[in-house]
Each structure stands twice: as C-alpha cells, then as structure tokens.
Amino acid sequence: MAANGITRHFATIEQGRWGPRQVHYRKAGKGPLVICFHQSPLSSRDMVATMERWQDEFTLIAPDTPGFGLSDPLGVPRAEMSDYAEAAVEFMDALGIEKAAVYGFHTGAMVSGALAAHYPERVACAAANGYVILTEQERAEIVEHYLPPYEPKWDGSHLTWLWARLREQTIFFPWYAKTLADRLDYDVPPPRALQEALLDFMRSGDHYRVGYRAAFTMRSDHALQVARAPILVTAADTDVLAKHLARVRRPSPMVTVQAGGTGPETLDLCRDFLRRHALPAPSTLAPTRPLPGRLWQQFVDVPGGQLRVRRNDDASGRPVLVQHDAAGSSEVVHALASGFVGRRPVIAINLPGHAESDNVLPPGEVTVTAYARAVLAALPALGVAECDFVGTWGGGLVGLELALLEPARVRHLALADMLYFDDALRRELAANYTPDIQPVWYGGHLLEAWHLMRDQGLFWPWYERTRKGIIRQPIYVDTQMVNGRVLELFRSQGMWRQAYQAHFAYPLQSKLPQSKVPMAFVAPSWDPQLEVTRQAARDFPQSPFIPMPDDMAKWSDELLPFFDT
16 A cells, blocks of 8 residues: 555446446545546546545545546547546446545536536535636637647657646646736646646547547536536635636526635535535445456555556466566557467566556665566466566566576566677666656756657667667657657656666676576567577577567467467
C-alpha cells in the first residue's frame, strides 16, 4: 500500500455496451462509499489530494474516465455525457456496487450531474464542483476551437504545442482566447505540476477530445432540471466556473446551488453535503477478472507497494515472462507479449518505478539484482512457479539475474538486443547516455527528451551524432513509437536514468558463464545491436543466435520452439 493509503486496481467489464474493457481506479479510506470523478484531460491522479483529505470519513473510489489515465477508451470517435454516465454504471456493476454517493470536479462534475439525471436509483447524492453551463454561442465556439487533434510530429513540435496549451489553460479560459476579459486570476503552476498534467494528456492521446467534448456539449442546464437524486452544484470563488452558478434556471427540487469559498472550503462544503445524506456502506469489491483473447491488466501487491502487470492466461502450459528495458513498460513490449496470447500464458511486469509501478526497491538500491528480486516477489501472487523468460535490452539482464538467483524458476532464457559491451563502452555510456532532464518553465526539456529517444534509432550511441555514429540500415523509427517512449521516460520520474545506469554497471560478461539455464541470443534485423548480439552467441556457442522477425508480434513463432526444447 502507498504511504498515503491509496491503492490502485482494475475493474473488468466483460460484457458491456462498448465491449470488453478495463477501468483503472484508486481506492482509499473507510466509511460510506463515495465515487470521485476527475476533470479532463487528467486522470484519477487529480483526485489524490481530495482522497487524502477525506479518507478518514469515506471509502473513496476514483476511476480513470474511459480513454484517460489507464482506462480503456470507449472506442468511439464521439460520445455524450449520458454515455459516460452509462459507462460509470457499468464500472459500478463490474465492482458489485449497487449504490454510491458521487463527487466530481469540472468534467467529473458533469459526470455526477448526468448520473443524478439518468440513474438516480444508483446515486445516494451527488456533489458537482465546477459545473459548466454554456450558452449556445459559447458551446459552438468551444467545440470548434478547444479540441484540436493530438498528432505526434517527427520534429517533436506537438510537445511544444501541448506544453504551451497547458500553460495557456492556467492563464486564459478558454485557453485559445487572448483577451483581458478571458484572463484568469491564477498563479501559473510550477513546471513539475504542468509536467504531471502533460503526462496525463499524453496517456489519453487523441482520445482526450472525446471526453472533453462530451462535457462541453452536455445540456447541463436540462440535467439539473430533471435531476432525480440530491445534487449540490458549487464552485470555488477562484474557479472560472463560479460565474456559471448564476446560470442555473428552474432547477429540480433535488438541486442545491451554493457558492463555495476557497478551494479547501469548497471541498469541505461538498463533504458536509455528502455527510447529510444516508450513504451506502462499502461493499466487497469484485477483484480484477481476465479478459479472454487479449492482454489484460492488474496491480500485484508486493512488499513496499504495487507493480502493474499485463497478462493473459487463455492457454495452458508454462508461462512466458516478457520483460521490458529501462525507460520502457509493458506497453513497449505489448506486441511481443501479444504474440503468445492463446499459445502460452504470458505476463509482462512493469519494473519498479516504471509505468505506474511503485518503486519498491530498497532505498538507494537500484541494481539489476534488486529488479530481479522485485520480479521474483511478484511471481507467487501471479501463480508462477516456473517460466520461460524473454527480455529486451536491459530487461534481459533482469531475466539472467533471476535465473542466477533461482534457476528452478527459469526454464529457458531468451536475451534480446544484448548489452554485450566492453568495459570502456560501458563507462562511456554511463557518463553520457542518461542526461538529467528536468521540467523547465518554457518546455525545452520536452524536445531534449524527444530527440534523445528519436536519435536512438538514428545514431549509436544516440549522443554520437556524427558520421561515425550513423546507423547505416533502414530507418526503424516512427513518431508514435517515439512519442510512447518519451511518455515512458517521463512517467518513470527519473527512474529511467537509474535503471540504465544499473544495466551499464551489470557485469554481463562474468555473469553469463554462471547461468545453468538454457539460453538463446535473439535480435531482429533492424536492431542496432544485431552484431553485438551475434558476437555474444559466438562467444557462448552452447547458446544459439536465433534471428527474430522484424514484427515483434511474430517473435513467438521463433521463440516457442526454443522454449519447448
């Protein structure tokens, strides 16, 4: 459990209007049940401060809205707020929740209002903090200008646009307006706060437009006129939406409109409104369930916190453990892991400190051995007694160390894209490969990260941007892949640097001869380290080199015969 008492989970919707999907949520507290809905384009991370404030009084569940955070999108190009209310009811059904109080902020307030209007039997009461009521002209202008597509660009310029857009949102409303009348009376958040918002935006990608648009197109005044569950509509006096309180006309008798004060005072107002109603007791929540035919997600409890996992158990046989590298995640190896679905059980664990996994390593100990022990700690909870292992780049080192720690756990080991370097190159990489990239107010750190990740496919090492460093083979780089790796770098919160350093410090040449587990060295033709991997196989002739297809989804075709030996 996290230090703030908040844990993370996935609810599985096996059959619903939008098909099989999963919803990520945070949970904390004790007492009556309250579901908390976040604003766009953020995630349930936005509810953490509220959960910490209220967790002594309520059991709090904060889902990521579909298409935001770690929740699957609805898979449609356009949805209405009534659809998001229905999706919230599907989420409640998946957890076994019959009825709950709800609280929402901004877009989350609209979800709360839609629930009170359309599903009063599921809502004990609702608090809507920052409720949007637009005129027809305002609605038309916002729909036209507020939601441009999010399209990764080869030069990374989409990130500078995104940074500017998030800063503007704290200076003007709407963010695209540039007049004194549209100026907000806020401090511009510090770079790290803007960075967190940017990461949430990048997680949702172009899906952000679906949920945001639903909030703006909702006939929110009508929802208050037909509300059939008690609902408080409020806003802090510093909220740009505070002036919308006066726009409430002919509300249902179930609606209370009351101005807030400061941000904390408005939260207390919402809390007191929730307290005044008979709220349902918390129920035992349904656990995460599998989704047949695809990789599904769960959080696994280990000492010190939780690790995020993708898996599929449709097939029988020995599980295959697929391990990503530094600045990576189960998303990066998703295609590789997906190739095993229906053929073997497959598991991809996000290393500590990477992609929503807690940093459960001992303080000050970021080593390959510590990573291997963290993976080892997760295996009993995953029901894994033994496995075959494939790891990419530094992920292979984790598998090798796991095989040395507990050889009975690992039956076969496939090492892809090997870091089979001499001491001089390892020292050079340690000195140059991992610059300390920190958020700065003007957003320049984003281009630094973009070019670092993009140039990994153009030069070796990426910082050797000379004729000597040119990778002279077909270009295997695309903007979506680079965009994903930049997200992985930043959401590791600096752990990517420590992970790379741990990989460069690992004495691979002396460790390989110690392994008693059958090994193979593997790489596709586009891998810049193809010849390095071949050399490792020549130096260890008992461990073959197996060429991999360029499409990682087809690696399983070549790996399964090796794993079955």
